[in-house]
Amino acid sequence: MLLRNVRPPGSRQLQDLLVSGGGVAAIRPAGQLSGAEAQESCDAEGRTVLPGLWDHHVHFTQWVIQQQRLDLSGADSADETLRLVASAAAQLSASQRLTGFGFRDGLWHQPPTLAALDAATGEVPTVLVSADLHCMWINSAAQRQFGAATDATGLLRETESFAVLQRLDAAAELTTADYRRAADVAAARGVVGVVDFENDDNTALWPQRVAAGVDALRVEVSTWPDTLERVIDRGLKTGDGLDSQGLITMGPLKVIVDGSLNTRTAWCWDPYPGLAADHPHRCGVEAVPIEELTRLLQRANGAGIGAAVHAIGDRANTEVIDTFAALGMTGRVEHAQLLRVEDVARFAPLGLEASVQPEHAMDDRDVADAYWPGRTDRAFALRSLHESGARLRLGSDAPVSALDPWAQIAAAVTRSRDGRAPWHPEQSIDVATALRASTRAGLDLREGGPADLILVDADPLTATGEQLRSMEVAATMLAGRFTHWKL
Template identity: 60%
Template structure:
């Protein structure tokens, strides 16, 4: 919170006519009045003329893996590859001849539609004795070579591919937050602030209750952060007495969030748990309908323990069967919370979100990344895939996010995909699932549909009106300033 008084003059609001002056005091919005060109009141410390720029609630990314987002730039970029051969060529070029060296880690491959298959033998031929771990764009699958299997103690590598639980265990070995500088975290947080972001929900599988307050003490203070706890750390959080909503740091930026549990896999990895089988899976592939990664009785016990301790629940469910099963448990426990992703939902389950008071935390950019994969592996079901409009009409509380690093930590990408269902000049995909701009904006701002007196001065200032800007132009929305508790975390004014 900034104790000073600040006046933002000549501000526009997306839904109001005329210019207004916005007075901020002690980190909150003190007054909003029509702009009349009068002198600022006594005691005003700063005056900024917005010259008609638009003031809107600060934006949140409601699903981030922040450490993985920070270190993505250090990894071999595989996002532009279209085949196993493409990846192998990049790996071979990245490994110095005749050296073993440190493990080479790559990120971003999507193999669901490749014309060839990733194999351990192929990766061994390209990499030699250097351990190589390649992370799929959805974070649910690794492509590893023999050297990595031996060095990292990886088990269950099926022809070079490691999925779900073993994938996550291996990622933990590769991602020690203590080896990443506070400066790297600070730069990533400030980059988010430059895009109007004031807060994130961090789903990194780490000791977030300790790590984030320490980061704030070292200057990583451009964002509010709601931290999650995974099942293996739930008992520790309960022992500490941490409850959802509790403030965890002296600056008031870090709050306790929910228990995070991953119930199924992903679409690209073809492990999302569905009612119907995936077509065209290789012969002998187990789990033809995808798989649940946590037994339902275990999920029920975890959620009940969290509920009884005052901790909310955010449950990853992508396939339609996963969503049904999770909805059933929320109903059985009489517990509200969040379903993360909700990518494929049965028609009869949409209304249950409102009935049970659940939020749907969705990532609209994933629909653009996965539209062709969904057409291939969810045939006849895509009218209810990434179904934002159906969720909204049913009364679900929508929250937009990125799942960074799966998609960029930039809420304007999510907004653009939510309102247009299009990218890269392609025709909209199931345009009936577009949502109005005002719905998408509120879903990116923790439900705030406008700027009101008395609220925290968490604000974004944009050059254009987000309610009237075409979808594709939203992706590059110029953000002129961001304020967090009345403090500028970014200003290009």
């Protein structure tokens, strides 16, 4: 394939690219490749060419399932959520189940109650999953079904919530077509690869999906503590290929050390406002004891498996960074949402990557102002991390935010959405930095590299924030074949 008249970002110089054998065989000024070497030719008409984009943090099955669940993301109160749920429940019988997704109760004036949810849903088993995936609002009928028990709020948090969520996911009827459709939608936004942190048997399931035709993405798969020994017994190491097409590779061990901001379980040095001094989770939750984290990381590291550790609160980040330092190992801190100033500078010397989700800052800005007062200047501190030398990786945490790297790039650059004033604009990063953090190959394609590339209608380096967020992707190529085409 000869791609003619492409334009590198920030350049007015047109080029031709020869793609062969899944790689970039040649890059020359426009007109200097004859086309005799190519079986096909395509005129890009001056569009900007970039390396394909990666989403460095997704829960892919959760993203697929979300499309089948009642959307609660637009509800901004308990009453509005209950109206949506009551309307949906009225269409179901007690032998069916209602599952919703996307509520954010952090700023609700009226707190969730079990009584209110029961009144809205009756005997229809109902499970409402929060947008951050760290809690659920579950009615009495569903509690009986799952053998769960809540207090008067009807909320399950963290470990108890995850246990019910796993059973919900296992009962979902997902098809290969569902996965293929989600992968194709991602490819249409310029995505060539994802890091999948779904808590499942990813090393077995993803090769099966590829063999069945879900082949529009590269996938780096994770393992979790409960599957770590199984992966080690198979002799798998981070970076190992897992399928015949070369699309699936072994990734890191994922460990969750604390909760989330909206659920008020992120582990912080300072207490959450309004909680009593004797509240058991006044400063959040230590979801995995640091002694257990140390054991898990030692075990993984000794077996050649990297580590990606979820840490949102500043106490969690301190403890995780301390653990990596004590073990003398590198890895990734997932989220790194709230950081002490002194901890920002520790990432680069320790070789730690900051895997961040800029769109979460747009979702959480008001919640952060409410629950992290006086500390938000060091929340989602992208520029501070970048200027300290830390390597950034951008992701969506889909379905917490959409699997769309352009939304993450726009949020990182503008710190704004929906016309609102920028939130802590001093922590914004430039477009080039955001793009590099959203790829595996920087900004430049190179001869001999993989032909994972995209063509976009506008040069991102000169685009406005809104243009970035709505960037038109004309084509996406993975290993030399088009996975998306609009030319």
